[in-house]
Amino acid sequence: MADYIHGTINNPMAIYEMGPGAATMEKLMVNWMLNKVGWLKSDKLLETNYEICKGAGILTHGGSLANLTALLAARANASPEAWTKGNNPKMVVMASQNAHYSVAKSLAIMGLGYDNIVEIETDKNEVIKPKSLEPIYKKLKADGKIVMAVIANACATSTGLYDPLEAIGKFCQKNNLWFHVDGAHGTSALLSNTKKSLLKGVYLADSLVWDAHKMLQKSALCAAVLFKKQQHLHQTFKQKGSYLFFEKDNVGFDLMANAIECTKSPLGTKLFMAVAYKGEAGLAKDITLTYNRTAAFYKLISANKKFECPYIPESNILCFRYRDFGDDLQLKLRNELVKNGNFYITTTTIKNVRYLRIAIMNTQTTSKHILSLLKEIETIAKTMI
Ligand SMILES: *Cc1c(COP(=O)(O)O)cnc(C)c1O
Numbered sequence: 001m002a003d004y005i006h007g008t009i010n011n012p013m014a015i016y017e018m019g020p021g022a023a024t025m026e027k028l029m030v031n032w033m034l035n036k037v038g039w040l041k042s043d044k045l046l047e048t049n050y051e052i053c054k055g056a057g058i059l060t061h062g063g064s065l066a067n068l069t070a071l072l073a074a075r076a077n078a079s080p081e082a083w084t085k086g087n088n089p090k091m092v093v094m095a096s097q098n099a100h101y102s103v104a105k106s107l108a109i110m111g112l113g114y115d116n117i118v119e120i121e122t123d124k125n126e127v128i129k130p131k132s133l134e135p136i137y138k139k140l141k142a143d144g145k146i147v148m149a150v151i152a153n154a155c156a157t158s159t160g161l162y163d164p165l166e167a168i169g170k171f172c173q174k175n176n177l178w179f180h181v182d183g184a185h186g187t188s189a190l191l192s193n194t195k196k197s198l199l200k201g202v203y204l205a206d207s208l209v210w211d212a213h214k215m216l217q218k219s220a221l222c223a224a225v226l227f228k229k230q231q232h233l234h235q236t237f238k239q240k241g242s243y244l245f246f247e248k249d250n251v252g253f254d255l256m257a258n259a260i261e262c263t264k265s266p267l268g269t270k271l272f273m274a275v276a277y278k279g280e281a282g283l284a285k286d287i288t289l290t291y292n293r294t295a296a297f298y299k300l301i302s303a304n305k306k307f308e309c310p311y312i313p314e315s316n317i318l319c320f321r322y323r324d325f326g327d328d329l330q331l332k333l334r335n336e337l338v339k340n341g342n343f344y345i346t347t348t349t350i351k352n353v354r355y356l357r358i359a360i361m362n363t364q365t366t367s368k369h370i371l372s373l374l375k376e377i378e379t380i381a382k383t384m385i
Contacts, residue, residue, distance in 0.1 A: 001273050001277075002219075002266070002269045002270040002272075002273040003219055003270070005266075005269065006265050006266050006269070006270075011266070012263045012264060012265055012266070013026075013255070013263070013264055013265075013266060014255075014256045014261075014262050014263050014264065015254050015255075015256050016253055016254050016255075019266060021266070021269070022264075022266030022267075022268060022269055023253045023254075023255055023268075024046070024253065024268075025266060025268030025269045025271075025272050026058075026059050026253070026255060026266075026267060026268030027046060027253045027255075027268070028045050028046055028268060028272065029059070029224075029268040029271040029272055029275075030056075030057040030058065030059060030224060030226070030268070031045040031046065031047060031053070032045055032271075032275070033057060033210060033224050033226055034053075034055040034056070034057060034226055036190045036191065037055070037187075037190065037202060037203060037208060037226060038202075038203040039054055039055025039203065039226065039227075039228050040053055040054070040055055041053075041054065053230065054228070054229065054230060055226060055227055055228055055229070055230060056226075056227050056229075056230040056232070056233040056234070056258075057224050057225055057226035057227060057233065058224070058225055058233060058255060058258050058259050059222065059223065059224050059264070059267035059268055059271070060221075060223050060224070060225060060259065060260065060261065060264075060267075061221045061223070061261060061264065061265070061267070062211070062213075062220070062221045062223050063100075063102065063182075063184030063209050063211045063214075063223045064102035064105070064106070065223070065260055065261070066184070066209040066210075066211075066223045066224060066225035067100070067102045067103055067106050067182060067184075067209055067225075068102070068106040068109060068110075068260060069225045069236065069259070069260060070180050070207035070208075070209060070225050070227075071093075071103070071106045071107060071110060071148075071149065071180065072110065072236050072237070073206075073207055073225075073227060073232045073233065073235075073236040074093075074148050074149040074178040074180060074206070074207065075087075075091070075110065075112075075148055076232070076235050076236050077178055077206075077232060077235075078091065078146055078147075078148040078149075078178065079091060079146065079148070080235075083237075083238070086111070087110070087111050087112060088146060090144055090145050090146045091112060091116065091145070091146045091148045092116045092117070092118050092140060092145045092146070092147055092148065093107060093112070093116065093117055093118065093147070093148050093149045093150070093151060094117075094118050094119075094120050094133070094136060094137070094140075094147060094149070094150045094151065095117050095118075095119070095120060095150075095151035096119065096120045096121075096122050096126065096128050096151075096152070096153070096163070097119055097122060097126060098122070098126040098153065098156045098157075098158050098159070099117075099151050099153065099182065100153070100156075100157050100182055100184065103117075103151060103182060104117060112148075118136060118140060118145075120132055120133060120136060120150075121136070124310075124350075124351060125159055125161055125310060125311045125350060125351075126156060126158070126159060126161070126350055126351060127156075127159075127161050127162075127163055127164070128152055128153075128163040128164065128168060130164055130167035130168055130171060133150070133168065133171045134171065137171075137175060137177075147177050147178075148178065149177070149178040149179070149180045149206075150168060150171075150172050150177050150178065150179050150180070151180045151181075151182060152165060152168050152179070152180070152181050152182070153181075153182050153183075153186075154181050154182065154183035154185075154186045154187060154198070154199055154202065155183075155185055155186035155198070155314060155315050155317070157184075157185055157317070158317075158319075158348040158349075158350065158357070159310075159311070159317060159319060159348070159350060160185075160186070160294075160313055160314060160315035160316065160317025160318065160319075160359070161311065161313075161314050161315075162186060162198045162199065162314055162315070164201075165181060165199060165200060165201040165202050165204065165205070166200050166201025166204065167201070168201075169201045169202075169203075169204025169205060170201070170204065172204065172206075173204060178206045178207070179204060179205045179206050179207075180205065180206065180207045180208075180209075181202055181205040181207070181208045181209070182209050183199070183202070183208055183209055183210050184209045184210065184211040184214060184223065185211065185214045185215065185315070185317075186198065186199070186215070186315055187199065187202070187208060187209075187210035187211075188210070188212075188214065188215035188216050188283070188287055189215070189287055189291070189315070190202070191280060191283055191284040191287060192284045192287045192288045192291070193284070194288055195287065195288060195291055198314055198315070203228070205228065206227065206228050206229070206232065207225060207226065207227050207228075207232070208225070208226045208227075209223065209224070209225050209226075210223065210224045210225075210226065211223040211224075212224065212270070212271045212274065214361075215287055215290075215316075215361075216271065216274050216283055217274055217278070217283070217286065218270050218271060218274050219270065221267075222267045222270045222271055223267075233258050234257075234258060236258065237257065237258065238257070286363050289363055290316040290360045290361065290362075290363060290365075291313075291314075291315055291316050293316075293360055293365070293366075294313045294315065294316045294317070294318050294360045295312065295313055296367065297313075297318055297358075297360070297367070297370045298312060298313050298318055300367055300370055300371070300374075301318070301320050301370065301374065304374055305323070306322060306323055306324070306374075306378060306381075307320050307321065307322060307323060307374065307377075308320065308321055308323050310350055310353075310355065316359055316360040316361065317357065317358070317359045317360075318357070318358050318359075318360070319348060319350060319355035319356065319357050320355060320356055320358075321353075321354070321355050321356055322356075322377060322381055324381070324385075325381070325384075327349075327353065327354035328354075329384060330347065330354040330355065330356060331347060331354060332384065333356070333377060333380055333381060333384065334346075334347050334356055336380045336383075336384070337376065337377060337380060340376065340380070342372075342376060343373050343376060345357065345358050345373070346358075346359075356377075358373075
């Protein structure tokens with residue numbers, strides 16, 4: 001419906017007067033998201049009062065742009081002169097090996113250089129070990145480095161596992177470090193009463209990415225980048241301090257100054273429609289259902305001796321492999337499967353071991369589909385031995 005309205009009236013937005021309805025919807029829905037994270041202490045979702053509305057955010061065309069925006073904000077915080085003078089060569093970020101590739105891409109776009117991503121140690125499933133943060137940080141400090149941000153996943157795109165946000169957040173708080181949570185896929189679990197504990201401690205983040213087109217059933221694209229402190233959004237694309245004048249002289253909400261994009265489609269309208277159509281409870285039900293069903297699929301796959309899963313899934317992403325095959329054959333198996341045309345699944349590596357990977361996005365995916373997937377894999381495997 002929202003895409004239809006957008007395509008028909010073709011009223012894009014950049015500044016308030018270009019699309020006042022869309023700008024208002026964006027403000028409303030960003031505040032709705034901030035409220036879920038705990039960064040808006042008000043039920044008035046059109047609140048703009050600085051004293052009440054501590055957090056801020058903006059909708060972007062996708063999580064990749066949202067990550068870039070968050071990292072630009074982290075840079076503005078660590079090194080405000082970077083906007084005019086360029087990057088401080090001492091700047092680094094701490095991230096795990098399985099940060100989404102858009103993180104590395106953003107840092108490269110910012111001219112920070114891939115080599116300035118310092119790897120955080122992870123466990124066998126590539127989940128961050130919070131205890132490893134302290135020694136890495138100490139060494140960086142001793143080497144005279146400036147840590148621009150510490151980045152965690154909620155959840156990792158490859159495995160669907162959540163990093164321990166609370167422990168990482170506390171470490172960042174103690175050392176006054178910017179904490180960025182890439183929750184493009186998994187922040188939506190905040191809506192589910194039984195799943196929101198996966199994001200425990202998320203409020204400790206300084207910036208958070210949340211895609212509505214992943215688990216909130218929005219058509220692409222609709223993503224958000226949220227900040228705990230309002231000034232971090234407003235100083236990102238400006239020199240320090242100018243955020244103070246934000247909105248004071250304007251009639252409405254000028255979003256353009258805080259976004260990479262100039263013209264945007266009415267992203268808030270899309271998100272509003274999703275919430276209006278299903279209701280918060282309806283969206284939460286679907287998230288809970290796909291997460292729980294994936295846990296059931298884990299049991300189903302593990303029960304078959306021909307297959308193994310590396311971990312119990314936390315979200316709707318599940319990895320598994322055909323037990324008898326090495327990495328090359330897992331890939332070949334996947335390619336044959338895709339050639340057959342019944343199943344289109346992806347693969348990923350966890351600690352350099354190749355796995356088959358599925359993401360259960362559709363609430364109508366049932367055990368029946370998984371069983372026939374396994375059956376087809378077994379049939380293909382027989383032809384490959
Ligand atoms: C999907 C995803 C992204 C990228 O988001 P797009 O909307 O596809 O640009 C970034 N980070 C994580 C963790 C993701 O799952």
